[in-house]
Amino acid sequence: MTLFSPPRHHRAAAQLRVWLRPAAAATTTAAILWGTMGPVAALFPSGSALAVSEMRLAIGAVALGLAALTRQGQATRWQRREIPGVVVGIVSVAGYSVLYFPAVELAGVASATVVAIGAAPLVAGLGHVLAGRGPLSRTWLVTTVVATAGIGLVVLPGALTSHRRVGIVLAFAAACCYALQAHSIHALTRRHSPTVTVAVLFAGAAVLLCPLLPRGVALVSGSLPALAGVVYLGLFTTAAAYALFAFGVRGIGAPTAVTLSLLEPVVAAVLGVVLVGQSLTPVRWIGIAVVIASLAMLTRQTNVPRISSAALSSGVDPAPPARRTATAAAAPPESELGGPGMAPRHNPSPLGR
DSSP states (O other), X not given: OOTTOOOHHHHHHHHHHHHHHHHHHHHHHHHHHHHTHHHHHHTSOTTOHHHHHHHHHHHHHHHHHHHHHTTXXXXXXXXXXXXXXXXXXXXXXXXXXXXXXHHHHHHOHHHHHHHHHHSHHXXXXXXXXXXXXOOOOHHHHHHHHHHHHHHHHHHSSSOOOHHHHHHHHHHHHHHHHHHHHHHHHHHHTTTSOHHHHHHHHHHHHHXXXXXXXXXXXXXXXXXXXXXXXXXXXXXXXXIIHHHHHHHHHHHHOHHHHHHHTTHHHHHHHHHIIIIIOOOOOXXXXXXXXXXXXXXXXXHHHHHSOOOOHHHHHHTOOOOOHHHXXXXXXXXXXXXXXXXXXXXXXXOOOGGGO
């Protein structure tokens, strides 16, 4: 270390901020892309939800597979102990797709998206605790409660018809699948790149739903707008969005990433008004504002994390585990550094702050 080098804890804090900002930004961008999924799906003919879901998965899987091929040199061998996580991820990805699109048809864009995404942070947080990954931070708890209250303002006003009840139940089941896939992605990206991880999960989900493929082909074969719609859903709301989401989950953890994705129902509700012609009452607009405010608070806490006094005094470098291996491999020996190496790094997830 040179004479004028900054203190180690300053370097550690700066490194952590650099890592978390892209992760939070990637998750937020994914949520915005997902927010366009419901309004676009609502433009398809009634009864085509399952066909749309399979075409979306198939196109997304192909795009993600091509992207994963560019990372073959960085590929890590899959291990047998990862099979349960892969299976859970495949089933949850397929389940979310076949549950969410019918929910949009029955409950409407705003209600289905708000329930499907709004309930997911609670499920993801519960799964985080049950998996023994440590306690949830007060920031996450407060943000999730406030955002969920805002989501309630969006979804509760209006009559609950029998179709809308079924749609909301399907949307809640989709929320459970969404939380499960987030935890699977978080676990698998510890050893594999985000792109490769989601490529494997979506390829498996597309194969699982392949019996629906003939209906999807029939849907788009005679309609150029339908073809353009499923291509958009596959490339942007599936391939690009999930690659960004996997990168975000890898950096900030599943519960925080899922909470940031609460921006999706806000985007969906606004686009539902603009594209589909659905109306929003003043109470629902207030709910949207509450969700945005809560996400702004969480994003600020994620971008400028608190580092414990013990870490500062010990000089622990809190860079993410994904970067620990690469840094350790590239680090010169202690004799070249002129002193001992850096202390072990801990998990950067802000959950336990």
